[in-house]
Amino acid sequence: MLTRDTLTRVAQYAGVALLLAVVVPSVVFAVPQVAGADNSYVVLSSSMSPTIHAGDAVVVDGVSPDDIDERDIITFHATGATADTGLVTHRVIDVVERDDGRYFRTQGDANEEPDGELVPAENVVGVVRFHIPYFGYLVQFVNTGNGMLLFVVVPAVLLVLNELWNFRTALTDDEDPDTPAEND
Incomplete structure (x- = not known):
């Protein structure tokens, strides 16, 4: 039976593989x-x-x-x-x-x-x-309104939300009295 850790690891590897499958050709196309x-x-x-x-x-x-x-x-x-x-x-x-x-x-x-x-x-x-x-299809799609939304706007919004979440988490961790203080 697959554990949660195993599924998480598989999802992470799949995410990295997908990212590389898009990023590497994108870099080669943009900067040959x-x-x-x-x-x-x-x-x-x-x-x-x-x-x-x-x-x-x-x-x-x-x-x-x-x-x-x-x-x-x-x-x-x-x-x-x-x-x-x-x-x-x-x-x-x-x-x-x-x-x-x-x-x-x-x-x-x-x-x-x-x-x-x-x-x-x-x-x-x-x-x-x-x-x-097939990479040209992706390039053509990115140059449409929907493509710009999916590949530029949505990732930018997700990055901003992630940073806001990290900032909020850092603030609540600093204010939590139950959090043990680190020894210097």
Whole structure:
């Protein structure tokens, strides 16, 4: 039979595990430099499935275009017909050297055809070093009113209430005549 102490300990370990499961990816997403990268982004489409899914977060390291090879997954500023989408994360399927510079032919893993335009080297943000599955959904939720309430306001209120409780407890302990005085 499980004792109260055992259940408390299990709950504490579960709480720490849950906290780490949220805090570590949050730190990496907010400050990608801790993982040796430069930027992080939320993936909005499934064009890179099954490798990277919509709702994943990608951590991107800015590198020299000379260090980008076929099979690398890059994030870049879209041009031409896809310019309205802003940033795109696709796989390099060919590196094209021209007199006016280096270009990359890209394609989403889920797409049957390569992207319509070559990506100029100056449009490349960097190479995807790793991705955090589903974490982008959390980032998007936190940026909503309900998410801000749940992840910012509620914890702040709980911290204030906890401090008030500790302050009240300290005051009542000092005033309680039945509490034995400590020997100095």
